[in-house]
Every structure is written in C-alpha cells, then in structure tokens.
Amino acid sequence: MTAVSFNNVGLKKYVKPSELKEIEPMIDTAESELMNGTGVGSEMRQWLDLPKNYDRKEFEAIKQAAKKIRSDSKILVVIGIGGSYLGARMAIDFLHDSFFNYMPDSRRKDPQVIFAGNSLSASYVHSLIDMIGDRDFSVNVVSKSGTTTEPTIAFRIFRKLLVKKYGAKEAADRIYVSTDAKHGALRQEVKAKGYHSYVIPDGIGGRYSVLCPVGLLPIAVSGVDIDKLMGGAAQAESDLTSHKKIADNDALKYAAYRNILYRKGYTNEIFESYEPNMRYLAEWWKQLAGETEGKDNKGIYPTSACLSTDLHSLGQYIQQGMRNLMETVVKVENAPYNETVPSEKSNLDELGYLQGHTMNFANKKALQAVVIAHTNGGVPDMIVDIKDQTPFTLGYLIYYFEFAIAVSGYLNGINPFNQPGVEDYKNNMFALLGKPGYENLRKEIEAHKND
Numbered sequence: 294m295t296a297v298s299f300n301n302v303g304l305k306k307y308v309k310p311s312e313l314k315e316i317e318p319m320i321d322t323a324e325s326e327l328m329n330g331t332g333v334g335s336e337m338r339q340w341l342d343l344p345k346n347y348d349r350k351e352f353e354a355i356k357q358a359a360k361k362i363r364s365d366s367k368i369l370v371v372i373g374i375g376g377s378y379l380g381a382r383m384a385i386d387f388l389h390d391s392f393f394n395y396m397p398d399s400r401r402k403d404p405q406v407i408f409a410g411n412s413l414s415a416s417y418v419h420s421l422i423d424m425i426g427d428r429d430f431s432v433n434v435v436s437k438s439g440t441t442t443e444p445t446i447a448f449r450i451f452r453k454l455l456v457k458k459y460g461a462k463e464a465a466d467r468i469y470v471s472t473d474a475k476h477g478a479l480r481q482e483v484k485a486k487g488y489h490s491y492v493i494p495d496g497i498g499g500r501y502s503v504l505c506p507v508g509l510l511p512i513a514v515s516g517v518d519i520d521k522l523m524g525g526a527a528q529a530e531s532d533l534t535s536h537k538k539i540a541d542n543d544a545l546k547y548a549a550y551r552n553i554l555y556r557k558g559y560t561n562e563i564f565e566s567y568e569p570n571m572r573y574l575a576e577w578w579k580q581l582a583g584e585t586e587g588k589d590n591k592g593i594y595p596t597s598a599c600l601s602t603d604l605h606s607l608g609q610y611i612q613q614g615m616r617n618l619m620e621t622v623v624k625v626e627n628a629p630y631n632e633t634v635p636s637e638k639s640n641l642d643e644l645g646y647l648q649g650h651t652m653n654f655a656n657k658k659a660l661q662a663v664v665i666a667h668t669n670g671g672v673p674d675m676i677v678d679i680k681d682q683t684p685f686t687l688g689y690l691i692y693y694f695e696f697a698i699a700v701s702g703y704l705n706g707i708n709p710f711n712q713p714g715v716e717d718y719k720n721n722m723f724a725l726l727g728k729p730g731y732e733n734l735r736k737e738i739e740a741h742k743n744d
C-alpha cells in the first residue's frame with residue numbers, strides 16, 4: 294500500500310458518482326489557483342515546494358543543534374502557540390511511544406520535549422519549572438511575529454531561569470530561536486544577544502510551517518530522522534502535484550468529498566483516530582482546517598474525537614444527534630506495537646471469544662463497526678488509510694492534508710492563507726492589559742462593559 298490513501302467506502306450512500314463528476318471542474322480551478330499562484334494569498338504558498346526546495350545548509354545546522362541539545366540537556370522547552378507548536382507536538386507524539394515524555398532519565402536516550410507558551414496559565418508554567426528542577430535544559434522559542442503574548446511571557450520566564458542557572462553567556466548558548474528572517478522583536482533579540490537562530494520563511498504561515506525550522510528542530514531533538522520526514526513529504530509533493538485529476542489524486546478526492554458533503558449540510562467534520570498518540574494530529578489538523586477555511590461566514594467546522602475512548606462520551610451524539618456531522622478517520626494499517634489478549638480458564642469476564650486475538654485486531658474491528666454504525670446512522674465517513682507511524686508516512690500525511698485543505702479553501706472562494714479574525718480578541722486583550730497604542734479601544738470596551 295502507498296503511505297497514505299483515501300477510501301470512500303463510507304460515502305457510497307451519501308455521494309453519487311455524478312456529484313464527484315460535477316465538482317471536478319471546480320476542483321480543477323481551485324487546484325490550478327494553488328499550483329499556478331493565481332489565487333488570493335498566493336505569496337503564502339512557499340510550503341508547496343518546501344519538501345524539495347528547502348535551505349539545505351540550515352537543515353544541517355538544525356541537525357547539529359539537535360545533536361548539541363541532546364548532549365547537554367535533559368529537557369527541551371519549546372515555546373510557541375498555534376502553528377508555532379502544534380506541528381512539532383503532533384509529530385513527536387505520533388512518532389514516539391505514548392509515554393515518551395514520562396520515562397525517567399535513567400531509562401531514556403532522548404531528551405524530554407515539553408511545550409510552553411501555548412496558554413496564559415501560571416499554574417502550568419509553575420509546574421513545568423518544578424518538573425525541570427535542577428536538571429539541564431535548553432529553550433527553543435518559536436514565533437514568526439515575535440510579539441504573540443503567550444510565548445513572549447513564557448520566553449521571559451524561561452530565559453530568566455536559564456540566566457539564573459547558567460549565567461548570561463551559557464544561557465544564550467542554550468536559546469534557539471525560530472523566527473522571521475528580518476522583522477520582529479525576536480530577530481532583534483537574536484542580533485543583540487547572539488542566540489542560535491533559524492528562519493521561518495516569509496511565504497509560510499504558522500499552520501503550514503511544521504516542515505520548516507518551526508517543527509524540524511524540536512522533532513530532531515526528540516530523536517526522529519528528519520531526512521525521512523522530508524522524504525515522505527517530497528514523495529507526497531511528487532504524487533499530489535503531478536496528478537491533477539481527482540481519480541488519480543487522493544488529496545483532491547478528500548477535498549472533493551468533504552466539500553460535496555459540506556454543501557449538503559454536513560457542516561461539522563470530526564477528525565478521528567484510534568491511537569491516543571494521534572490526538573495532536575487532530576489538534577494540528579484543526580488549526581490547519583479551521584484557520585484556513587473558517588472565514589467570510591463560511592467553512593466546515595473542524596472538531597475531533599479519539600476512539601474508541603470518545604465513543605463512551607461523544608458516541609451517543611455522533612450516532613443520534615443533529616445530522617450535520619461528517620467524519621474523517623485516520624486508519625493505521627501497521628501499528629508499531631501489538632499485544633495479545635491473554636487466555637484464562639475461568640472466563641468470568643466473558644472475554645473468552647477474544648483470547649489469543651491481538652488488540653490491533655480488536656481495534657480494527659472497532660473501527661469497522663463504528664463506520665458501519667455511523668454511516669447507517671446518518672454520518673458519512675471518509676477514511677484516510679496510512680501505512681504505519683514512521684517519519685516517512687507522517688511527512689507524506691502532513692503534505693497530504695496541507696494540500697487538500699488549501700485546495701478546499703480556494704474551492705470555497707476564500708483566502709486560504711490569512712487569519713484576520715484572530716486579531717479581534719488579540720486587540721481587545723491588548724486594550725484590557727493596557728498595551729500602549731490601545732487606549733481608545735480600552736475606553737470603548739469600558740464604556741460598553743455593562744451592555
């Protein structure tokens with residue numbers, strides 16, 4: 294099987310072949326807007342040929358930095374929010390054991406990679422400082438703008454901790470910055486303090502940035518072979534950008550089906566997997582889809598569930614609640630590990646029928662049973678089959694979703710690469726926090742606070 298493929302078995306009842314044929318010219322147009330750069334926001338498409346056209350020198354520098362961090366740190370604290378952390382978090386979870394970060398130092402060969410600066414919770418920061426204790430650590434701060442509130446606060450705190458522990462000079466040698474090439478506060482700090490630094494290319498926005506230094510450094514520090522990750526993405530680039538017809542292009546199939554369903558009123562897409570270490574794959578996908586498509590009063594609402602866990606909380610709603618749901622299920626063909634259900638004579642738990650079978654067997658049957666139940670119950674199912682959980686397959690999968698979601702954006706007539714709506718809350722927050730320049734907005738908010 295190929296690394297990633299699309300399966301429409303759960304769609305037969307919901308989409309007629311003629312509907313796929315009818316959307317094909319629209320998909321063609323959206324795909325050519327993306328590929329030829331004729332669509333709005335085209336300057337933000339640098340991720341499109343990134344797997345083949347990246348800065349090789351910087352890539353080597355990232356590997357060297359990862360080597361240094363692995364040798365002098367027990368913990369890497371990665372500071373960033375949104376696209377500046379979700380890709381790395383998703384990849385590290387997907388490619389490592391569920392308890393990767395929980396192993397004690399005595400049993401681990403890789404540093405712990407812990408994320409910070411993705412909330413304003415003081416309790417979280419306090420607990421992280423406590424968890425680091427007197428162990429050696431380094432910091433990778435990731436922010437394209439360099440001014441996002443959450444990571445900026447966290448960076449101040451962890452930089453202070455580094456300076457206190459190591460002194461200013463060694464602290465600077467333990468700070469790794471991924472930011473804009475020229476602009477922004479962080480770039481100025483790099484110049485002033487001499488931190489290690491890497492460039493987030495101009496034409497790559499946060500949610501499309503996992504395969505640039507944003508994701509690559511933390512992923513490499515965790516011990517993943519980033520050449521293989523890029524190799525998978527490069528394969529996807531070859532496969533998906535050279536086959537322009539839906540029939541030969543599984544990312545276009547996904548874009549086409551989810552948009553046919555959206556136009557029929559299936560406005561919420563639940564992203565599902567059956568592996569707990571793919572929870573963050575869903576979180577990454579939610580930002581990718583939500584920030585790309587949710588604008589101009591349009592867009593599929595992206596949400597997620599981890600199964601079979603959430604069948605015991607959300608399963609009832611999915612089966613019988615409002616019929617505006619569709620599902621995208623990531624199905625792993627070869628999970629990295631397996632366990633067998635032990636045999637027991639007594640059979641008090643009535644599990645005898647399963648003894649000797651594997652848990653992966655049971656997991657696959659659960660998936661099959663759910664697809665049948667949900668499609669019968671009014672929820673169309675799109676299945677994305679993935680071969681395994683290797684860096685190559687993940688690289689392929691990342692590109693697959695980025696490509697499909699960007700095409701979906703153009704199909705819906707929006708700019709897939711901006712996120713103007715995020716500014717509204719930020720401006721209000723700056724006004725309420727007293728940031729200079731926001732005085733008038735603060736007055737306005739205060740005048741209306743009892744409305």
Ligand SMILES: O=P(O)(O)OC[C@H]1O[C@](O)(CO)[C@@H](O)[C@@H]1O
Pocket residue numbers: 374375376377435436437438439440441444498499500584712715
């Ligand atoms: O890298 P930055 O500039 O800190 O931005 C982080 C995230 O914030 C957003 O701009 C939205 O607030 C995302 O698009 C981005 O991924």
